[in-house]
Amino acid sequence: MIRDALVWCLAAVAATAVVAVVALAARNRALGAKKQQSEAELRRQLHTSDSQLHVSRAELQRFRSEQERTLREAKEAAEENTKAVLKGAASFLQSLAAEQTTLLDGIQRKYGGHAVLSDLLEVNHANAQMARKAQGIAVMCGAPLGRRNRPASVYDVVRSAQGQIRNFHRVAIMQQTGLALKASAVAPVALAVAELLDNAASFSQQDAPIEVTFQRIRNNLCIVIDDAGVSMNDEDRQRATELLSGDVVPRLSQLGNQPKFGFPVIGLIARQYGFTVDVTGVSRYGGVRAVVLLPEELWTMEETPQAPEAPVSSIMRNEGRPQTGAARTTHGLPKRGARQAPIASVPDPEAPRSAPRAPQETGRASGRSLGAFQRGTLSGRNPDATSLEGSEDA
Amino acid sequence: MPDEPEHELELTSPLVPLFVITNGRALPPDHEYEHTTLVMAAPESAAAARTLSPEAGQVMELVADGFLSVAEVAGHTHLPLGIVRILLAQLEEDGLILVRRPIPRAERVDRELVSAVLDGLKNRFGA
Numbered sequence: 001m002i003r004d005a006l007v008w009c010l011a012a013v014a015a016t017a018v019v020a021v022v023a024l025a026a027r028n029r030a031l032g033a034k035k036q037q038s039e040a041e042l043r044r045q046l047h048t049s050d051s052q053l054h055v056s057r058a059e060l061q062r063f064r065s066e067q068e069r070t071l072r073e074a075k076e077a078a079e080e081n082t083k084a085v086l087k088g089a090a091s092f093l094q095s096l097a098a099e100q101t102t103l104l105d106g107i108q109r110k111y112g113g114h115a116v117l118s119d120l121l122e123v124n125h126a127n128a129q130m131a132r133k134a135q136g137i138a139v140m141c142g143a144p145l146g147r148r149n150r151p152a153s154v155y156d157v158v159r160s161a162q163g164q165i166r167n168f169h170r171v172a173i174m175q176q177t178g179l180a181l182k183a184s185a186v187a188p189v190a191l192a193v194a195e196l197l198d199n200a201a202s203f204s205q206q207d208a209p210i211e212v213t214f215q216r217i218r219n220n221l222c223i224v225i226d227d228a229g230v231s232m233n234d235e236d237r238q239r240a241t242e243l244l245s246g247d248v249v250p251r252l253s254q255l256g257n258q259p260k261f262g263f264p265v266i267g268l269i270a271r272q273y274g275f276t277v278d279v280t281g282v283s284r285y286g287g288v289r290a291v292v293l294l295p296e297e298l299w300t301m302e303e304t305p306q307a308p309e310a311p312v313s314s315i316m317r318n319e320g321r322p323q324t325g326a327a328r329t330t331h332g333l334p335k336r337g338a339r340q341a342p343i344a345s346v347p348d349p350e351a352p353r354s355a356p357r358a359p360q361e362t363g364r365a366s367g368r369s370l371g372a373f374q375r376g377t378l379s380g381r382n383p384d385a386t387s388l389e390g391s392e393d394a
Numbered sequence: 395m396p397d398e399p400e401h402e403l404e405l406t407s408p409l410v411p412l413f414v415i416t417n418g419r420a421l422p423p424d425h426e427y428e429h430t431t432l433v434m435a436a437p438e439s440a441a442a443a444r445t446l447s448p449e450a451g452q453v454m455e456l457v458a459d460g461f462l463s464v465a466e467v468a469g470h471t472h473l474p475l476g477i478v479r480i481l482l483a484q485l486e487e488d489g490l491i492l493v494r495r496p497i498p499r500a501e502r503v504d505r506e507l508v509s510a511v512l513d514g515l516k517n518r519f520g521a
Contacts, residue, residue: 091403094403095403098403098405098406098407101405101407101411102406102407105407105408105411105412108412108474109474111474112468112473112474112475112476112477113474113475113476114476115421115424117421117474117476117477118420118421118476121412121413121416121418122413124411124412124413125411125413125418128411144402144403145403146402146403146404146405147402147403147404147405148404148405148409149404152409155448156409156410156448157409159409159410159414159415160409160410160411160414162414163410163411163413163414168413168414168418169417169418176448186409187405190409
């Protein structure tokens with residue numbers, strides 16, 4: 001009985017266990033399916049948000065670049081506007097300074113014998129510095145540089161540049177050459193050299209010398225400027241080279257409160273007129289060596305033609321006096337010299353000249369007697385009687 | 395005045411300003427290097443003259459062979475008289491020229507005195 005009862009019990013337990021196992025398996029399967037389903041759902045959602053994120057990112061990027069472009073355009077427009085305004089003003093200043101220089105030169109010649117001349121020279125010096133600044137601003141704004149229409153010796157071009165800086169007497173030009181710059185290169189090279197000299201003067205001690213030498217290297221003419229200031233560090237050098245190449249043109253607004261537009265101006269005109277400027281060298285005084293390298297298109301071996309002094313020489317020649325070539329200067333003025341013929345107050349009848357000579361002749365006669373008087377006083381004052389005055393062949 | 399912004403300015407003033415030619419040196423006192431002062435190149439100055447500026451070189455060339463007055467030097471060089479006087483002062487300082495000042499006023503015969511003497515003689519001896 002007991003055994004039967006046990007067997008039944010076992011059977012019942014087994015049946016219950018089987019049922020339970022079956023039920024659990026079924027539930028497990030159902031759970032698995034559900035899990036897969038929700039995983040798939042989650043994956044899909046993740047995917048969607050991923051792509052949404054991508055879209056938003058791209059959009060954000062687009063907005064950003066658009067904003068940057070707008071900002072850049074606005075800055076450029078502002079720069080252009082500023083330049084346009086300044087360009088007009090700078091051109092005006094530039095032409096006014098040039099006009100004033102011409103005026104001052106005339107006044108200096110007019111009052112050349114007067115004590116006011118020394119003040120006029122100082123005024124002209126101040127004016128030359130102002131003209132340089134005006135030219136610099138004009139170049140930065142894209143206005144054309146003033147031009148000269150006559151070639152000049154490279155020596156005179158450097159002297160012109162020398163006059164455009166404050167402490168110009170510190171500049172020593174070491175030798176003269178027979179080399180001349182073509183007319184188109186005169187103004188830009190003068191401005192570039194002036195900016196380099198100004199730089200050399202500002203970055204060295206008050207009384208330190210600035211030396212300018214000329215060198216011909218193959219087909220190039222080099223203007224070498226040595227200062228005794230402090231040399232530049234690598235960063236400065238790199239920055240200077242960038243600016244001088246004309247590749248990097250800083251905005252006007254980037255120039256700062258005390259604008260240093262020397263190097264940007266040099267870079268712009270060097271690129272425009274086809275020469276190069278380098279300041280990476282070390283001078284023999286341990287300062288900076290600046291080299292302006294002019295290719296052969298900008299200079300010639302020719303001597304510079306003398307500025308025509310037409311009025312004087314033409315007046316002298318038209319008087320119809322008998323010309324003795326050797327006794328005249330290049331400008332047509334008579335040179336003093338020992339007289340070869342006896343002094344006569346009577347006109348020479350053999351002089352090959354036409355009728356209307358009488359008024360000139362009387363003038364000449366009185367001139368002769370005055371001349372004889374002057375020569376008398378001169379010979380009286382001269383200790384060695386052999387050489388009186390300038391010789392005839394001088 | 396610029397009429398249009400693109401007008402290219404033509405620079406007509408002399409390239410080398412006068413104050414560079416004088417190297418910033420001040421005018422000598424009025425009584426030095428008057429119009430009639432005579433100047434002449436010092437002996438053995440030719441070598442040193444070669445290193446001078448073109449303008450000073452031109453002056454040296456003019457006075458190389460004999461005395462010339464300051465006014466004439468100014469006329470020949472086409473430079474203002476004051477500029478020539480500054481150049482001459484520099485050249486004399488460097489010992490490149492000899493300078494002969496005109497006879498000072500006081501040493502000249504006083505015309506009034508002479509005529510007074512003449513009048514006195516006429517009065518005394520009757521003429």
